[in-house]
Amino acid sequence: xxxxxxxxxxxxxxxxxxxxxxxxxxxxxxxxxxxxxxxxxxxxxxxxxxxxxxxxxxxxxxxxxxxxxxxxxxxxxxxxxxxxxxxxxxxxxxxxxxxxxxxxxxxxxxxx
Amino acid sequence: xxxxxxxxxxxxxxxxxxxxxxxxxxxxxxxxxxxxxxxxxxxxxxxxxxxxxxxxxxxxxxxxxxxxxxxxxxxxxxxxxxxxxxxxxxxxxxxxxxxxxxxxxxxxxxx
Numbered sequence: 537x538x539x540x541x542x543x544x545x546x547x548x549x550x551x552x553x554x555x556x557x558x559x560x561x562x563x564x565x566x567x568x569x570x571x572x573x574x575x576x577x578x579x580x581x582x583x584x585x586x587x588x589x590x591x592x593x594x595x596x597x598x599x600x601x602x603x604x605x606x607x608x609x610x611x612x613x614x615x616x617x618x619x620x621x622x623x624x625x626x627x628x629x630x631x632x633x634x635x636x637x638x639x640x641x642x643x644x645x646x647x648x
Numbered sequence: 649x650x651x652x653x654x655x656x657x658x659x660x661x662x663x664x665x666x667x668x669x670x671x672x673x674x675x676x677x678x679x680x681x682x683x684x685x686x687x688x689x690x691x692x693x694x695x696x697x698x699x700x701x702x703x704x705x706x707x708x709x710x711x712x713x714x715x716x717x718x719x720x721x722x723x724x725x726x727x728x729x730x731x732x733x734x735x736x737x738x739x740x741x742x743x744x745x746x747x748x749x750x751x752x753x754x755x756x757x758x759x
Contacts, residue, residue: 567745578652578735578749579692586744594746626691633745634680636737639691 538562542627542640549617549647557612557643559627567630568610569637570594570602572623579626585610586633617647651675654736654750662758665726669753671719671736679741681712683721686733686752695721695734726757 543558561568566587571579581594585604599621601613610629614621624644628637654671661667673681681698696703698710698719709722719736736750 569746571749576751578751580749581746584744584746592744630745633743634739634741635745636682636684636694636697637692637747639693642691 540627540629540638540640542625542643544643545641546644547646549614549645551617551619551647553617554613554615555617557614557625557627557645559610559612559640560608561610561627561629561638562608563629563631563638564607565629565631565638566607567633567635568604569628569630570600570610570612571626571628572596572621573626573642574623582612582625614645619647621645622647649674650750651748652736652738652750654734654753656751656753658754658756660756660758661726663726663728665757666722666724667726667755668723669721669734669736669755671721671750673717673719673736673738673748675738675740675748676717677740678717678738680739680747681710681719682737682739682747683708683710683719684735684737684749686735688732692735692749723755726755728757728759731755731757 570582583602627640683695684692686692733752739747
């Protein structure tokens with residue numbers, strides 16, 4: 537039972553490059569979320585989705601985009617990477633609104 | 649003011665001690681409450697949900713006071729393996745399940 541799978545685990549990007557962080561869950565959860573966590577800080581919501589084909593912005597969406605073509609997958613796209621996007625990115629899912637989350641193991645991104 | 653506030657600590661306690669963490673939230677519309685545990689360089693993991701009636705899971709007890717907008721986590725008989733950062737989380741039902749995370753309280757249990 538894989539839960540939430542994120543790839544890659546680590547990545548170094550140069551300023552201006554783009555990349556996609558992958559997230560997949562096998563629990564048939566409708567709700568999926570992308571958070572970023574800066575050192576010593578709490579998690580901040582980037583984007584979320586309540587089901588396939590439905591996405592919306594969170595607290596810190598600038599510089600990111602998402603899509604949700606299937607229930608299982610929720611990729612996060614970074615366009616024109618900037619040093620301020622250096623962070624740990626966590627994908628999470630939940631079955632119902634108000635449930636606790638299951639998190640992926642995270643992607644540690646450094647932009648240089 | 650942050651929507652969820654925690655004492656960052658660190659809390660350094662000996663094995664066997666009892667330690668309590670507190671958390672306050674500002675949005676009275678918050679409906680669901682959780683404590684997560686996060687080990688160094690790992691993802692957060694759900695520790696327990698928090699209810700007004702209080703709930704207990706082994707050595708861990710969580711309490712919610714809606715009137716004071718206050719959540720607590722009590723750990724009894726601390727173990728070395730309890731060393732981690734504890735995150736207080738609140739969610740507004742009907743808000744697509746979006747959760748707001750506190751910055752975390754760091755606990756170190758020493759031999």
